[in-house]
Amino acid sequence: MRIRTLVAVIAAVALLAAGVGALALYADRDNPSAGPGEQSATPPAPTVPVPAPEGLDLPEARQPQAVLGDTGGVRIAAGAVRRQLARLLRDKDLGPHVGVLVRDLDSGDDLLSVGGGSRFTPASTLKLFTAAAVLALLGPEHRFETAVVLDRSGPGPPRAVLVGGGDPLLARTQRDPDRAFAPDVSTVASVDRLAQRTAQALRAAGVRRVQVGWDESLFTGPAVSPRWERSYVPDEVVSRISALWVNEGRLGYGYSARSDNPAAAAAREFAEVLERRGVTVRGTPVPTPLADPAAGDEEAADGVLATAESAPLDEIVQHVLTVSDNEGAEVLLRHVGLASDRAGSFRGGSAGLRATLTRLGVPWRGVDVYDGSGLSRSNRVTLAAELAVLGLGADPDRPDLRGVVAGLPVAGFNGTLAYRFVDDASAAAKGVARAKTGTLTGVQGLAGVVVSRDGSLLGFALLLDRVRPADTFGARLTLDRLTSALARCGCARRR
Numbered sequence: 001m002r003i004r005t006l007v008a009v010i011a012a013v014a015l016l017a018a019g020v021g022a023l024a025l026y027a028d029r030d031n032p033s034a035g036p037g038e039q040s041a042t043p044p045a046p047t048v049p050v051p052a053p054e055g056l057d058l059p060e061a062r063q064p065q066a067v068l069g070d071t072g073g074v075r076i077a078a079g080a081v082r083r084q085l086a087r088l089l090r091d092k093d094l095g096p097h098v099g100v101l102v103r104d105l106d107s108g109d110d111l112l113s114v115g116g117g118s119r120f121t122p123a124s125t126l127k128l129f130t131a132a133a134v135l136a137l138l139g140p141e142h143r144f145e146t147a148v149v150l151d152r153s154g155p156g157p158p159r160a161v162l163v164g165g166g167d168p169l170l171a172r173t174q175r176d177p178d179r180a181f182a183p184d185v186s187t188v189a190s191v192d193r194l195a196q197r198t199a200q201a202l203r204a205a206g207v208r209r210v211q212v213g214w215d216e217s218l219f220t221g222p223a224v225s226p227r228w229e230r231s232y233v234p235d236e237v238v239s240r241i242s243a244l245w246v247n248e249g250r251l252g253y254g255y256s257a258r259s260d261n262p263a264a265a266a267a268r269e270f271a272e273v274l275e276r277r278g279v280t281v282r283g284t285p286v287p288t289p290l291a292d293p294a295a296g297d298e299e300a301a302d303g304v305l306a307t308a309e310s311a312p313l314d315e316i317v318q319h320v321l322t323v324s325d326n327e328g329a330e331v332l333l334r335h336v337g338l339a340s341d342r343a344g345s346f347r348g349g350s351a352g353l354r355a356t357l358t359r360l361g362v363p364w365r366g367v368d369v370y371d372g373s374g375l376s377r378s379n380r381v382t383l384a385a386e387l388a389v390l391g392l393g394a395d396p397d398r399p400d401l402r403g404v405v406a407g408l409p410v411a412g413f414n415g416t417l418a419y420r421f422v423d424d425a426s427a428a429a430k431g432v433a434r435a436k437t438g439t440l441t442g443v444q445g446l447a448g449v450v451v452s453r454d455g456s457l458l459g460f461a462l463l464l465d466r467v468r469p470a471d472t473f474g475a476r477l478t479l480d481r482l483t484s485a486l487a488r489c490g491c492a493r494r495r
Contacts, residue, residue: 093474123438126374140314164244189308195273213288221345318407333372
């Protein structure tokens with residue numbers, strides 16, 4: 001089957017990542033926050049209860065559920081999966097609200113379901129949803145464009161307007177001293193390069209003196225989600241979201257302090273480079289929206305002076321998933337809104353996400369989404385929805401969505417999994433599992449794919465959202481061991 005080819009590809013890519021990924025280690029950018037809110041249930045999916053193995057004393061909600069699939073009259077090896085995971089599911093560190101769903105991505109059969117009728121706080125595993133939607137709408141080769149437009153409509157010298165195109169990885173310079181914010185894309189567009197090209201174009205046009213403006217009107221609505229903890233922005237957990245920024249709104253390099261006005265900060269840096277390139281800049285940069293869509297005004301500009309294109313979307317998605325980039329995910333959510341004929345906002349993006357993924361067959365009952373990063377504690381997902389999204393990324397008939405799986409960090413080697421899978425009990429997953437982490441205070445999640453011992457490609461979603469703070473490390477370690485147990489499992493069955 002073609003899915004076997006995908007297994008081989010994932011294994012090969014994982015081995016390649018093992019060689020190079022270990023050289024680039026990232027901090028987990030998922031955010032700890034306050035305790036989880038109330039959970040509500042949705043009707044459970046049909047499952048076939050299987051008695052717990054002898055000696056396994058689990059609460060009723062934690063009893064594993066094996067599912068029978070249509071495999072030509074032969075029962076699938078769900079029992080092997082159940083036996084592999086049963087002991088680990090007794091770990092009290094997991095807390096009282098545990099979700100586990102394991103699916104054979106070859107046949108589509110569910111092998112194990114725990115808590116399948118519940119809704120869970122996804123934390124950053126929600127980025128899988130954002131990645132799938134934006135790739136489906138725009139395609140993996142899409143690039144975002146930042147432009148500089150000459151505006152002669154006002155008094156005084158003409159104005160060079162920096163127009164944000166929603167490039168989440170627009171950089172300060174083409175080669176930052178510290179590319180920690182985006183070390184894993186082939187190239188980045190930069191304000192420095194844009195200013196250089198603008199200066200050349202101005203000289204060619206005989207313009208030696210300009211004012212500078214900026215236009216961030218591509219995105220609308222609040223820059224900070226009302227569903228986020230109030231401390232997120234003041235504590236610099238996340239930047240204000242804008243269609244125009246440099247280094248994701250950071251004032252310096254790497255994970256430095258964030259700007260109160262990312263677009264204005266980008267324009268100031270643009271103006272400084274223009275002056276270094278021999279262009280006189282009058283005054284300080286000011287906001288300059290080039291059109292008023294509500295009024296139907298035409299763009300008041302003489303033309304484009306310079307442009308800069310982002311890396312391809314599939315590389316941006318890989319970066320967002322690998323390092324769990326909250327800012328990048330929120331920008332991509334706004335593009336989901338725009339590409340689905342809605343507003344580039346939290347609300348428009350969330351509505352576009354639902355419409356797009358529902359069209360792709362993701363079951364939406366019980367899912368509530370309020371942002372693109374998973375920072376909101378109001379988000380809710382089901383295990384079935386997470387596995388459906390992973391299935392889209394593993395579908396050989398949807399190569400445009402391959403980045404949903406290919407962009408995930410490799411267990412034990414890179415991204416948010418670089419320092420995971422550290423003990424002997426979890427080592428079997430190294431290099432053969434790819435997964436998205438999810439971390440908030442009280443929430444631990446892991447969702448991805450793993451190649452089992454016999455070469456089966458298994459999708460899994462492991463979600464916990466009532467973990468005691470004191471048990472955080474233990475819960476995370478058990479998630480790694482559960483993934484490793486799947487890697488060790490012999491799940492082959494006759495067809």
